[in-house]
Amino acid sequence: MAQTLGSVAVGSIVKIDENGSPVNYIVVHIGNPDVRLYGSACDGAWLLRQDIVENVQWNSTNANTLVGSTIMSTMAGYLGRYESHIQSAIKTVKIPYHPGNGWPLWDIKSGESGLECKLFPLCGYEAGLSGISGVMPIDGAKLDYFKSGLDTEANSKRIAKLNGAAAAWWLRSPVSTSTDGKFYVLPDGSLGSTSVNPSYGVLPAMIMDPTILVSDDGTVGVPASPTALTVPIQVMQGRQITVSWSAVDGVSSYILERKANTDADWVQVYSGANTSFEETVGTWTSVQYRVKSLANGKYGDYTTSTSVSVVPLSALVISGSDGSLGTLTNDVQYSVSSSGTSTLTVTETINGVNTRTYTATNGADNKISVVDLPTGTGTIKITASTNPGSGVVTVTREWTYTKAAITFPDAGSVADLTQQGKTIWAKTIAEAVRTPGIWGDNLGLALSKLAQAMLYDPSDSTFTDISGGAIPMVSIETGSYKGTGTSGSSNPNTLTFEFEPKALFIQEENDNYQALMLPGKTISYPFYNNGEDIMFPSRSYNRVAFSGSSVSWYCDGADSLATVQLNRSNVNYYYLVLG
CATH class of the missing domain: 2.60.320 (mini-chromosome maintenance (MCM) complex, domain 2)
Known part of the structure; x- marks a missing residue:
């Protein structure tokens, strides 16, 4: 299932398309490395291209200044390689920098005075090269991916390749005592310095919106997956099955796939903008569906349904099989299916007492609320009948269950309400209060029914109950x-x-x-x-x-x-x- 980029572990490899082809990027930091040095927009997901793009001069003007340099204009041109939704997710940030050109070592432009950009080269401190040289300015803070120092482990994290071979790449840090000196990373990951004239590697870094989604395979910028894929509990061969899924904002299309027990692999059965699909059930014994969404040319991860039981064509079938349901924590669900179109009459019996008789919809899911079942051990019996034209057909389904009693805190104390060792709370007062079936089973419906039994007369600011008595109303x-x-x-x-x-x-x-x-x-x-x-x-x-x-x-x-x-x-x- 897709996750946000901000939740991806530092050191992970993610993929961003450049000119339509996926390119690896390393997650080197999450968050703002140092709020004293970096602008507020720098709080995000820091990515560094794993491989060097190309070799360029730092600056064709022979000055080691960052603003207006050849490497910065080159990086700005790389934005066109990314798709529009990726460009939007790359944050415009203000990074700390030393102006170069022989300015004092301590003269750092930081915070909201930093250089505004989208793509930028790392500085020495960000890459773990703090304190290596006395003339390297403190123009940043170490990113979590890197290790400080020049030992083998620290150097290995700074090695980058160009065309498959380790190569040198530019840092943005200048040699502060010089007007043309610049620091760079050697092919073995250690530190070097030179003038701005040689051509070394361009290794762009970026800070992305941490809420953008990343798929299971690491692709950045995929759409969200549908949160729900709804299928019936059971279907009958030869009848229709309806599958539906939740809509996703910004999604233009979905792909739905099916895998029946007779299929060797998943089979695409629908592609389009709809959020539901219906087909005729084959001669299967089980079937499962999965759906994914499409946006900006990228598919999200699949949302997969539960397996649906398929039964042969029959006059009348109740889903499931007789036996024990174990200890209940959720509602008891079942369906009643028939090959015909006659009325389906269903009776629910709990511990020998008929609690409900109703007309069921063919193939629809029904449920018995777990909160309405007596605690302890019990028996549920479902009886369904129909007349397909040759006489009444009746089938039954019997289950046993165990329901643990809700435990309450000792008298005189305040404690959480628990059930089966877990703390529970009702979402609303209406859910917390159960009422008899004639009052709708919960407080909300009971109050609604009660309101219908009262008449309000605005002329005398009173309520009148069904017996005619006046009830004063306070405003x-x-x-x-x-x-x-x-x-x-x-x-x-x-x-x-x-x-x-x-x-x-x-x-x-x-x-x-x-x-x-x-x-x-x-x-x-x-x-x-x-x-x-x-x-x-x-x-x-x-x-x-x-x-x-x-x-x-x-x-x-x-x-x-x-x-x-x-x-x-x-x-x-x-x-x-x-x-």
Whole structure:
């Protein structure tokens, strides 16, 4: 199954097409080698071409500068070798560099001041050559693939070939004391220095988007595989089988292959943009399918189905065979198939009790939920019947099973819910609560059915149950406002709501002031100022009015009126209203 490039192990070989042919690249680092030296875009999957492209001069101008050099323009021209989706996945980055041309050893352009590029030569420090020469600038940090030093193991990781033979290749690090000196890697992987005039190997490095996918064979830039390939549990010879798979974003086509027990190898049965396929079942005893997606001229890895059991043409068949299902952890699945078109009636019996009778769809998958089965040991019996025209035909299938009881934490303690030694959680409250079958088996359906048994009368803001009794409905609204700094009867605060308010609570953001307002009362709850009560029932200058869907209030005749009125300038106030 395809994986992201960022999850590929350092040292692995991946393949990128150049002019339509796959070329090996080494994964030399994942992530940003040093955030102090490299721009933020350098956090990605670092790849180095395994073999040298060609020999070129470092710079035709005899200067050891990196910017505008012959080797950088040569590498920029290599981008056209890659397919468009690979070019897009190669990140535009800023790499640290020494300007060259005799600048001081320590003068490094790093971080967001680094050289912007897509393809670049490695520096000495990145290739594990730190501290080898006193005139080599610290223009990078060692990449995880390389080993520091000049011993045999360290040198071996730096050996690159041109036309099948080990050859020298350029580093981007200059000899800092010189205007034309440049470091390079010798054919044996050790360090050398020379002027910019000789022609040595071009070995491009790149930093790619770590989320791009890599196939099992190492090909970079393949599409994702369909996450699901759905097939029936069982099919019947001579009848139709339907196969479907999940769509993949950006995919233009799929290839579906089949392998029946009579096939020596996989056989392509469909190619196109559809996400389903139907064919007639042959005289097989089993069949399996696999699908892969196509995008940008590349196929992803296969998604393979489970094996499907094929039964001979028969009046009536239930999938599987009698016997023990063992300890159950998943739902019990089965199908009922018939060679005819008559109605299929199925009855499920659990431990001698008929739990469900229904009309089955020919060949469709059915299930008995494991959560509905009693714990301990039990018996499941499936009885199916149909009339193909010559009388009623009935078949049965019997299974035994074991279901472990769910263990709960000891009383008085808090612990995870576990089943069979594994921690489990329901995804929702509705899944956590089981209800009787007449209520839909789960809380979500039960509440839905309950809602249908109640009528809402918006004219009197009550619910009415099926017996005619009134159930009061409470409306709640929350919100906030920002104070303006004004106060007094000519500058009241007013809030308007979606319903007629019955009570309003306001809280200042710094918790210093709060109030509870009720109809017919000024302020029925004290303000608080850092623990000191300011009892507004005793202060007649504070006025509150409830009118329709609005509440207004103001304060006159006191110090710090805006503060008392809950309207301090640029202060946030939060409210909760009940109706």
